[in-house]
Amino acid sequence: MKTPVRARGKSFVSAQQVAERAGVSRSAVSRTFTDGASVSPATRKRVLEAAEALGYHVNHLARGLIHDSSNIVCVIGTDIATPHQSRMIDALTRHLQAAQKVAMLINTSGESAAVEAALRQALHYRADATIVLSGQPAASLIETCLNNGQHVILVNRDDPVPGPETVVVTNRTAARQAFDMLRRAGCQKFAVVTSTVGTASLVARETAFLEAARSAQFDASVIRLGPTAYASGAEAARQVLVSTSRPDGVFCVTDLLACGFLDVARTEFGLVVPDEVCVVGFDDIEQAGWSSYQLTTFRQPVDQIADHVVGLLHHQPAVHTIQPPTRFSAEPVWRKTVRPR
Amino acid sequence: MKTPVRARGKSFVSAQQVAERAGVSRSAVSRTFTDGASVSPATRKRVLEAAEALGYHVNHLARGLIHDSSNIVCVIGTDIATPHQSRMIDALTRHLQAAQKVAMLINTSGESAAVEAALRQALHYRADATIVLSGQPAASLIETCLNNGQHVILVNRDDPVPGPETVVVTNRTAARQAFDMLRRAGCQKFAVVTSTVGTASLVARETAFLEAARSAQFDASVIRLGPTAYASGAEAARQVLVSTSRPDGVFCVTDLLACGFLDVARTEFGLVVPDEVCVVGFDDIEQAGWSSYQLTTFRQPVDQIADHVVGLLHHQPAVHTIQPPTRFSAEPVWRKTVRPR
DNA sequence: GAGAATCTTGCACGCCTGTGCAGGACCGTC
DNA sequence: GACGGTCCTGCACAGGCGTGCAAGATTCTC
Incomplete structure (x- = not known):
């Protein structure tokens, strides 16, 4: 039988x-x-x-066994419940689906051993490519992907290793522009609010802002606290606004930080924005447009980035070559937290 | 070497x-x-x-070809960039990874033809199960999954079809409680703000609130506008607050709607919350706790739900039986948009 | 030291599909 | 009617893996 x-x-x-x-x-x-x-x-x-x-x-399992393409794309992200990240994942999955691909989502927020296991798991499905969203996933994870012959695409990271293709946003240009905006608004004392998470993008924004300030003969302080979240921005405001010589031009490297900063500045210190303090954010998350914030910020062209990344999947990249990153410009979005010049 | x-x-x-x-x-x-x-x-x-x-x-593709288990779980979601949904996906992926599973994410926000194709795509990978997050994915999609012998788990939906297991939140109880909270705060004129999206959860909250009002001999109006988003809540406020007999007790079926409503009530109508109008939301998204909102709302136990859903994957369900839903209670979170009694 | 019991190991088959190859059916032409 | 050509179709193999089965190797028992 x-x-x-x-x-x-x-x-x-x-x-x-x-x-x-x-x-x-x-x-x-x-x-x-x-x-x-x-x-x-x-x-x-x-x-x-x-x-x-x-x-x-x-059965796609069997089909993928024969072809070298499984149509699976692995998406690795940290803090995926964050407004910016979730919007990125939204755009990516939509574009992937339109390209007949399907996304495997790896959440690297959890315990690192479990993360490594999950990534390993996903790799074993012979994904066509791995897309790494910004965040602090260790470089060793990327190494693992590369060693497995994966087509790796890095978004808003800055790992100078040969192999992966990279897509970034013009962090440095935008940060310099942020300084100019604050300077022209008449600000005299500057601060940049960031987190203890040393993501490449965040560091680039911070240092470029500081350089711009220095080259314009201004001093700027740095407040570096906790994770890249609302609470950290709020705490930053509490620490920096008590001082008698408080800053009047603040660049938050993330909108989430900016929202926290704004809320504390207004609620706990009764400051009027932008009259007494100007604030610039980054990302243009949805909340930045809400009337409680009306945050002046820089827009990440999420949809364009997703489109480009998915387009990258078609041609196999040259291995063992450091790829020059593709740059997307982050344009300023003028709202109401910076005085018009 | x-x-x-x-x-x-x-x-x-x-x-x-x-x-x-x-x-x-x-x-x-x-x-x-x-x-x-x-x-x-x-x-x-x-x-x-x-x-x-x-x-x-x-190679997990080949391994999945032999075993009947591929360790892939398909997660279907709409509006996945939304605070509540993205938090749900965050929790789900974390729990799935801890259980040695890997998530395939299907975004049903896009064009419906593409969505159908993507789901079909995912099904062909012989996923162990399909988790459908609340939203309006057509019942036909679920039918497709069931026909393929999928283990289907529905979250916050209400499809009385045999086969799938269902996990819901106590929408009706919470909505009644919301009415009580507003009533005890001394509100006299009630309104419920919802969207034109007829999701089961949203409808349940709306009708239970209306029933509670009616059985307490109060009248309550319904404002039903656009998608379930900030802008809809804002527009609702614009429409309902112009009237001389404006409501003073408002139940928004979603925190996002509540945020929009609050912002317009304060910014455009200069109303003081909770003195002139009380507002209750639902979901307890992160923004509800931000100091600009301090929204009184109901918390969805996202983490518990995710844990339970992943636990459900272990035992194969009885087919062709209507499963009674597992209920998780949505507890009130008192903040500052409702007067204390 | 012989036989029994246990542990390892290789063979071969099966899972489900795609595809080169060769043979067969069919058509048109002279 | 023969023949070349085109179009289908089935066979058989490949792809990477798990596993029952039986043979070989090792250990144990008396």
């Missing part, structure tokens, strides 16, 4: 069963579902009817 | 190659990576060394 172990009743249908029902060979079934294969209209019709009746779908 | 030979950029390393290098049969390699298989310590060691040197990992 050759009957498969279909006893559990609800197992999946295979091409073999469709072939038997349609009275053709399994090859005919396979060709019916393969683009450009040669099948006569008559058999094609019979196969399709049998497939429909049995509820057959080709 | 420690350099991975993957440099050729060719295909992945197979168990065959490891076997040759280790001087054993392919079976020995397979058994080395299979729990509970019988391998002598000596050969196991040689296999592991060869695997390490070659950078070998078992």
